[in-house]
Amino acid sequence: MAYFLQQLINGVTLGAVYGLIAIGYTMVYGIIGMINFAHGEIYMIGAFIAVIGFTLFSGLPLVSAILLVLALSMIFTAIYGWTIERTAYRPLRNSFRLAPLISAIGMSIFLQNYVQLLQGARVRPIPPMIKGSFKFFQDSDFVVNLTYLQVIIVVSTIALMTVFTLIINKTAIGRQQRACEQDKTMASLLGVNVDHTISMTFIMGAMLAAFAGVMVTLYYGVVHFFIGFLAGMKAFTAAVLGGIGSIPGAMLGGLLIGLIEAFWSAYFTIEYKDVATFVILVLVLIFRPSGLLGRPEIEKV
Amino acid sequence: MLEFKDVQTFYGSIQALKGVSLNVEKGEIVTLIGANGAGKTTLLMTLSGVTPASVGSITFKGEDITKMRTDMIVRKGIAHSPEGRRIFSKMTVFENLQMGAMTNDPAKFDENLAYVFELFPRLKERGWQNGGTLSGGEQQMLAMGRALMSNPEFLLLDEPSLGLAPLVIKDIFRAIKQINEEHGMTVLLVEQNANHALKLAHRAYVLVTGNIVLSGTGQELLSNPEVQAAYLEGGH
Ligand SMILES: Nc1ncnc2c1ncn2[C@@H]1O[C@H](COP(=O)(O)OP(=O)(O)OP(=O)(O)O)[C@@H](O)[C@H]1O
Ligand SMILES: [Mg+2]
Numbered sequence: 001m002a003y004f005l006q007q008l009i010n011g012v013t014l015g016a017v018y019g020l021i022a023i024g025y026t027m028v029y030g031i032i033g034m035i036n037f038a039h040g041e042i043y044m045i046g047a048f049i050a051v052i053g054f055t056l057f058s059g060l061p062l063v064s065a066i067l068l069v070l071a072l073s074m075i076f077t078a079i080y081g082w083t084i085e086r087t088a089y090r091p092l093r094n095s096f097r098l099a100p101l102i103s104a105i106g107m108s109i110f111l112q113n114y115v116q117l118l119q120g121a122r123v124r125p126i127p128p129m130i131k132g133s134f135k136f137f138q139d140s141d142f143v144v145n146l147t148y149l150q151v152i153i154v155v156s157t158i159a160l161m162t163v164f165t166l167i168i169n170k171t172a173i174g175r176q177q178r179a180c181e182q183d184k185t186m187a188s189l190l191g192v193n194v195d196h197t198i199s200m201t202f203i204m205g206a207m208l209a210a211f212a213g214v215m216v217t218l219y220y221g222v223v224h225f226f227i228g229f230l231a232g233m234k235a236f237t238a239a240v241l242g243g244i245g246s247i248p249g250a251m252l253g254g255l256l257i258g259l260i261e262a263f264w265s266a267y268f269t270i271e272y273k274d275v276a277t278f279v280i281l282v283l284v285l286i287f288r289p290s291g292l293l294g295r296p297e298i299e300k301v
Numbered sequence: 302m303l304e305f306k307d308v309q310t311f312y313g314s315i316q317a318l319k320g321v322s323l324n325v326e327k328g329e330i331v332t333l334i335g336a337n338g339a340g341k342t343t344l345l346m347t348l349s350g351v352t353p354a355s356v357g358s359i360t361f362k363g364e365d366i367t368k369m370r371t372d373m374i375v376r377k378g379i380a381h382s383p384e385g386r387r388i389f390s391k392m393t394v395f396e397n398l399q400m401g402a403m404t405n406d407p408a409k410f411d412e413n414l415a416y417v418f419e420l421f422p423r424l425k426e427r428g429w430q431n432g433g434t435l436s437g438g439e440q441q442m443l444a445m446g447r448a449l450m451s452n453p454e455f456l457l458l459d460e461p462s463l464g465l466a467p468l469v470i471k472d473i474f475r476a477i478k479q480i481n482e483e484h485g486m487t488v489l490l491v492e493q494n495a496n497h498a499l500k501l502a503h504r505a506y507v508l509v510t511g512n513i514v515l516s517g518t519g520q521e522l523l524s525n526p527e528v529q530a531a532y533l534e535g536g537h
Contacts, residue, residue, distance in 0.1 A: 172403070179389055179400050185351055186387040191375035191404035191451065 002142045008259070013150045013219070013259025016157035020212035021235030022250035023164070023241065024205025030181045031201050032093070032246040037104040038084055040232015041111035042077050042206045047223045048119060048214025053128045062129060066218075073214050074207040080111075081206025082199055090195070108228075115225040119205040123224045130218060153215045160211060161251055164204070168247060177201055181245075206293070230274060234261070237281040243294020252292060273299040302325045303348075303455065303488055308357035310340075310347045317343040319511035320357065325455075328518045330481050330488045332498040332519065334532055335508035341491040344508065345457050348489075349381045350374045361455070380453035384460050384491075386444040390433025394424055397432050397443055403448030409452055410448050417446040420476050436467035445476065455487045456480070462494045470494065474501055495532040499523045507532075 053069035133147040168174035179187040238257040242249025303325040310318040350371040418425040421442040462470040492498035502519035
C-alpha cells in the first residue's frame with residue numbers, strides 16, 4: 001500500500017511535466033495540423049537555460065533564483081519557438097503535407113546538435129536546491145516520501161494549467177486561437193491576423209515546455225542534450241492518448257502517461273518503462289486514433 | 302465608395318474573373334446575380350483579399366486595397382458574411398458574436414449587440430448554445446449578426462438565403478432592408494434568389510462566367526427578358 005502510494009506520487013509528478021509539454025504538441029496540431037517534432041527540443045533548451053541560470057544565480061536567495069530562472073527560460077524558449085515557426089514551418093505552410101513534418105524532424109536534429117556544440121555532450125548537473133519532504137504511512141520499513149519539490153511541481157503545474165485554460169477559454173487571444181483552429185479564412189474575414197495567432201500558439205507552447213524543463217532540472221538535477229527526444233515522444237504520446245487537438249486531453253494524457261510509467265517501473269521492469277509508452281502510442285493509434293477526449297466533430301451544414 | 306477596375310482572378314491556371322469592373326455607392330444595396338460557377342463568390346473573396354486579384358485594381362473609399370491582407374481590409378470597414386455561413390461550430394453564439402466584434406471599439410460592443418439582437422431576437426435566446434447546434438436559418442442570422450458586430454460601413458453577403466425555408470428567407474431579406482434603411486449600410490449582395498434580391502436592390506449586376514454582362518437598376522433587370530428567362534423562371 002505504501003509502495004503503491006509512493007508510485008502514485010511519483011507518477012503524478014511526472015505526469016504534470018508530460019502534460020505541460022503535451023499541451024504544446026496539441027495546440028500546434030490544433031491550429032496548423034502538424035506535429036511539431038522540434039517541441040521536445042524546446043523543452044530541452046528550457047532545461048539547459050535552467051542549468052545555466054541556476055549556476056549563474058547560485059548566490060541569490062532560492063525563491064528569487066527560481067523565479068528569475070523561470071522567467072529567463074520561458075522568455076528565451078518563447079523566442080526559439082517563435083523563430084522555429086517563422087523559419088522552418090511558415091514558408092512551407094502551403095506546401096505538400098509532409099513538408100513541414102520533414103522540416104520539423106530536421107529542426108529537431110539541428111537543435112540537438114546545436115546544443116551539443118554549445119554546451120557539450122556530457123551530462124550537466126546542478127546541486128540539489130530544494131531538499132526535504134513529508135514522510136508518512138510507514139509500512140514495515142517502507143516510508144512514503146512526498147518531497148517539497150514534488151508538491152511545488154504539482155501545485156505550480158495545476159496553477160499554470162488553470163491560468164492557461166482561462167486564457168484559452170475567456171480571453172480574446174484564446175478565442176482567436178480557437179477560431180483559427182476551426183476556420184482560418186473565416187477568422188481572417190473577421191479581422192484576425194492568422195500569422196500572428198499561429199506565432200502566439202508557438203510562443204505559449206514553448207513557455208509551458210520551458211516551465212516543464214525548469215521543473216525537471218530541479219527534480220532530476222541533470223540535463224543532457226538528448227533529453228528532449230524521449231520526453232518529447234512521451235508528451236506526444238500523451239497528447240495522442242488524450243486526443244490530439246484537445247487541451248484538457250493533453251493534460252489528462254500527460255497524467256496517465258506519468259502514472260503508467262511510474263507503475264510500470266515499480267511493478268514490471270524499469271528497463272522497459274519507455275517501451276510501455278510506445279506500446280500505448282501504437283495501441284491508441286490503432287484502436288482509438290481520436291484519443292480519450294478527442295471526438296469526431298458533430299457539425300451541421 | 303467601392304470600385305472594381307478590370308479585375309482578374311485566377312485559381313492556378315483557371316480564370317474565375319475575367320476583367321470585372323463595377324462600383325457601389327454609399328448607402329446602396331447592389332445585387333450580383335449569376336449562375337453556379339459564374340464567379341460571384343470569387344468576386345467577394347477577391348474584394349476581401351482571400352483570393353487576391355492578379356490584374357486590375359480595387360479601391361475602397363479612395364484607397365487601393367487590391368493587395369491588402371484580409372484582416373487589414375476588414376479593419377477598413379468591410380464585413381463579409383461568406384457563402385456557407387462558416388459559423389464557428391464549437392463556439393457559443395455569444396462567442397461567435399464576440400469574434401465579429403474583434404476589430405470594433407470595445408466601448409461599442411453592447412450597443413452593437415443590442416442592435417443585432419433587435420434584428421434577430423432568436424439569437425438572444427440561444428446565446429449559450431454552440432454555433433454548430435443551430436438550425437440553418439439561425440446560423441444564417443448568426444453569420445449576418447457576426448458580420449454586423451464589427452460595425453462595418455460596407456456589408457458583403459454571399460447567398461444568405463441558400464437552403465432556407467421561405468419564411469426564414471423573408472426574415473433575412475427584411476433584416477437586410479432594415480440595416481440599409483436604418484443605418485445607411487451599404488450592401489453588396491450575392492444571390493441565386495434573383496427575384497427577391499432584385500426587388501430589394503437599388504442596382505444590380507449580372508455575372509456570366511467571370512464577366513459582367515448586364516447592369517442596371519433592380520427594376521430594369523427584373524423586367525429584362527433575358528434576365529427573366531435565365532434567372533427568374535418560377536421565381537414569381
Ligand atoms: N478553390 C478553387 N480552386 C479552383 N477553382 C475554383 C476554386 N473556387 C472556385 N473555383 C472555380 O471558379 C469558378 C467560379 O467559382 P465561384 O465559387 O466564384 O462561383 P459562384 O458564382 O459563387 O458559384 P455558386 O453560385 O455555385 O456559389 C468556378 O468555375 C469554380 O469551379
Ligand atoms: Mg458562390
